[in-house]
Amino acid sequence: MAEQDGKYNIKAAALMLGIQPGTLRAWERRYQMIAPVRNEAGHRLYTEEHIKILKWLIKKVNQGFTISQAISLMGQNQTVMDSEEINLKLGNPLISLSDALYEALIHFEQEKINEVINSLFSIFSMEKVVIDVFGQIYMKIEESFSTGKITKAQRNYSTLFLEARITSIILSFPTHHHHNKAVCLTFPKGGDNNSLEKLMLTFYLRKRGIEVINIGSFHSEEDLKATLNLIHPDLLILSCEEINDLESALSFVELLSKHHQDFSIGICGEAITKMDPFVMEQFSPFILGRTVNDWEMWLTERMIF
Structure with missing residues (x-):
């Protein structure tokens, strides 16, 4: 029950989160993602649960999402924060999922490949997955092929799969004819x-x-x-x-x-x-x-x- 007690004022909460109090007020006013309690003087008080939610949202913003996208993602899957917390306790999810994707690719495990890629996109921004994860895996595949660790068939399947996935993402973006x-x-x-x-x-x-x-x-x-x-x-x-x-x-x-x-x-x-x-x-x-x-x-x- 104590977790639900408001214990941090807006200055303390903003300091813990690394953002400005004005930013926090603006987010609450626009998106109503949390409802801090008020003390007798009418000042906001944040619970441990509020801080947990806000830290998760800020992490998503730092990964490349807008705040509205982060809130939408949180709303689509209420268990996502708990599952990510478990993953973080078990180890770095970026490394573990990248390794899992590499292994699935070189073993032609298409169902596993799609499962890992979906997990990556549920945790990290699209740009992080495509540029960092896919890019690193591509280089690992080329290195493995050049050193004889994988066959040409494994290399071709893996690189073509990644290139096709990136291409499909590119084609999904809307075209703005008035833009550059x-x-x-x-x-x-x-x-x-x-x-x-x-x-x-x-x-x-x-x-x-x-x-x-x-x-x-x-x-x-x-x-x-x-x-x-x-x-x-x-x-x-x-x-x-x-x-x-x-x-x-x-x-x-x-x-x-x-x-x-x-x-x-x-x-x-x-x-x-x-x-x-x-x-x-x-x-x-x-x-x-x-x-x-x-x-x-x-x-x-x-x-x-």
């Missing part, structure tokens, strides 16, 4: 059209309302010019995976930048990480980077969003 447009292409002709890094970047852009048009491999300057005149993009992203193609790709970027001031140009891909430091410095305005923070900073500087 990005054109993605792979250099050179015959390059990999579906590299995971490009899929991750596409997911990131689509989640932020940017329309992404993937035109596949580069064919010719004339073909690309005609395509850009049809689309009128705000952003052109060129992906280069092979170091042998890098010099040609950078020359093409340099040429485009001289003749097109109407859109921003970004380059990404495995080959970019192997650039000579001097060349990297020279082309730094075009390098997108490989993390969400890199992408956020690059796009914000160019006022893409």
Whole structure:
């Protein structure tokens, strides 16, 4: 019964939670997710249960959810907080679920794969699962294949499954035709059209309302010019995976930048990480980077969003 007694005023509660009292008041007023008791003077008093709920909501916000999404998630499954608390006591759920997904993938256990992925999405934000979890597992699969720990069939099944799942998520996002447009292409002709890094970047852009048009491999300057005149993009992203193609790709970027001031140009891909430091410095305005923070900073500087 003591758990239901109000014992923390709003300043103490806000200090424990790491947020401003005004934020806490605004959340309560808008969403009514808790109802703190009042003392004789009319001041709010928070119970241990209130603090537990608020800590869970703040954790979700820190994972990338909006407060309204976090409250909706809590409302959809009243047992989710208790189950997460049990998981946290047993160990880090991110690590345990990531390991479980890897094992399910390399053993072709489709039912288990879907079960683990559903658990991941119930605990972590969509961006956390796609970019961090799927990305790490993809690299682990490639490493396992290169060291002979898994077969080519295991590698192909696992990577294709992850790529298909990410693609299905991307396709589920609504298209806003009045928003910015990005054109993605792979250099050179015959390059990999579906590299995971490009899929991750596409997911990131689509989640932020940017329309992404993937035109596949580069064919010719004339073909690309005609395509850009049809689309009128705000952003052109060129992906280069092979170091042998890098010099040609950078020359093409340099040429485009001289003749097109109407859109921003970004380059990404495995080959970019192997650039000579001097060349990297020279082309730094075009390098997108490989993390969400890199992408956020690059796009914000160019006022893409």
